[in-house]
Every structure is written in structure tokens, then in C-alpha cells.
Amino acid sequence: MKTAPAGGVNALAPKRQTNWDWRAATNFIAGGAGGGLLLAAAAASLGGGDVRIPVLLALALVGLGLTCVWFEIGRPWRALNVYRHFKTSWMTREAAIAPFLFAAGGLVLLTAHVALAGLAGLLGVAFLYSQARMLRADKGIPAWRHPRCLPVVVSTGLTEGVGLFVILRSLTLPELGVGPALAADRGGWLVLVLLLLLAVRLALWRAYLGGIAGPGIPDGTRRALASISTGFAAVGHWLPALLALAAWAGAPAAEALLLLAGALAVASGWHMKYALVRRAAFTPGFDLRHLPVRGKGDSPLFPAPRES
Numbered sequence: 001m002k003t004a005p006a007g008g009v010n011a012l013a014p015k016r017q018t019n020w021d022w023r024a025a026t027n028f029i030a031g032g033a034g035g036g037l038l039l040a041a042a043a044a045s046l047g048g049g050d051v052r053i054p055v056l057l058a059l060a061l062v063g064l065g066l067t068c069v070w071f072e073i074g075r076p077w078r079a080l081n082v083y084r085h086f087k088t089s090w091m092t093r094e095a096a097i098a099p100f101l102f103a104a105g106g107l108v109l110l111t112a113h114v115a116l117a118g119l120a121g122l123l124g125v126a127f128l129y130s131q132a133r134m135l136r137a138d139k140g141i142p143a144w145r146h147p148r149c150l151p152v153v154v155s156t157g158l159t160e161g162v163g164l165f166v167i168l169r170s171l172t173l174p175e176l177g178v179g180p181a182l183a184a185d186r187g188g189w190l191v192l193v194l195l196l197l198l199a200v201r202l203a204l205w206r207a208y209l210g211g212i213a214g215p216g217i218p219d220g221t222r223r224a225l226a227s228i229s230t231g232f233a234a235v236g237h238w239l240p241a242l243l244a245l246a247a248w249a250g251a252p253a254a255e256a257l258l259l260l261a262g263a264l265a266v267a268s269g270w271h272m273k274y275a276l277v278r279r280a281a282f283t284p285g286f287d288l289r290h291l292p293v294r295g296k297g298d299s300p301l302f303p304a305p306r307e308s
Contacts, residue, residue: 036161236268
């Protein structure tokens, strides 16, 4: 057995993946938020509200994400091949859900029917879940294949969806967030749901960071996620929670506070997903300190140290 010099071989070190660029990240960013927004709109429709504007925005976000992925392919019409692997590929399942999602959303825009809004919401969740399983199924990237990655991706999609709905309701309903009786207001449930989802997302994020602290995770992955962790918790969770609570309590400019809370919840989730898909996506690499050699002589990769 030959001893490798300190540092090993660069060719075997973990490397950041380059197959999925910003366009693939945009699919997870926009598509996940769109799926979460469809569910938020479906819940709001149960109270008799007109949710066509949120549904339209959700469809635009999902369409933006899928379009970016389509243009990422060198030969775009080869994208139709994705439908050939429904039994084994979560990418195929995501693509298979998309036409039904757009059909249901389009019917909501035409009819504003509550049942169709509910169907669109369920399809939005299925689309979001398929995206999370796509990452989980990529065994070559430790940051994605970790079992705690999936609930983080799902929770942030749901949080972003409610955050977007909060923004839209704050813009279109000036009375939202005014007065201490917000919990009884027709939009007050949004604050409670947003607070709950922020708490859940933060707990799952911390559990995920604890999971990747174990063996088998590249140092580059840990550094990339650690670099955003403090800001993600403070700006993406504690600050929007305080702003939402201030709006609920009837603080001045409550509408603006609630809008800012929703914007921070959304923007922080998008930033986290970009970091997860692009900056933290390292291959595992190899840590070889000894290389077996047949016969005598030095290893071609790890020369034996020379005595001075």
C-alpha cells in the first residue's frame, strides 16, 4: 500500500455540479412557489373569495420554470422524451402533472369554480412534491439526496405560496391587516398560516443543517449552506414573523408591514433554493489516502514519498 501525499488528487475531490445551471434552479424557484400559491388560492376559495389573480400568477410562475428548463436543453424538442419514464422518473411525473395543472388553472380563470380551484391546488402540491423528489432521487449530490432535503423543499414551496398570496391580498384588499380583530377578518387566516409555515420551515431547515453535518457531505456543501444560514433564519423567518405579528396587532401601516413580511418569506426561500441547487451541489468525491499497487514500484497517482 502506498501513502498518498496530503491533499490527494484534484480529479477525485468533490466538485460543484454543472449540469443544472440557473435555468434549472429557476424551475425549482418559480415552479415550487407556483405550486404553493395554487394551494393557498384553493384554501382561500373555500371562503368564497375570487382567486383568479393568484391562480394566474401561479400558472405564470410554473410556466416560467418549465420554459427555463426547456431552453436549458440543447435540442428543446427532445424534451418530449421525458414522458417515456413515468414509472421511474420524478422528472417525468412533474412533466405529466403540468398539463393537468394548467388545464385546471385555466378553467378556474374562466369559471372561478371552487371545486376547480381545489383541484388546481392539489395538482400544485403534486407538482411541488415531484420537484422535491427529483432532488431526492439524484444520488450523486449529497446535499440533495439527504432525506431531510425533501421536507425543506416542500415546506419552502408552501411558505412561498402563502407569502405570495399575502402580497396579493395586501395589494388588492386595503382593509387586510387593519385592527386588532384581524384573526376574525376574512384575510386574517393568512397571518396565522404564514406564521405556522415560517416556524415549520425554520425547524426543518435546522434539522437539515444538522443532518448534513454528518459524514459523507462535502465541505463545500457545508460552507455554502452555512454562509446563508444566519441570514435565512433572521431575514427569512424572524423578521417576517415580527412584521406579521405587528400587522395582526394593528400597528400603523399594517398593510405595508404584511406585504413586506410576505415578500421576505418569498425572497428568502428563493435565495435558499438557488443556493441549494447551484452553490451547495457538490459531488461526493473520494478521499483516498492509500492506493493498492500490483507488484513493486510507485502508484501512478500517489508516488511514494522520497527520503531526503
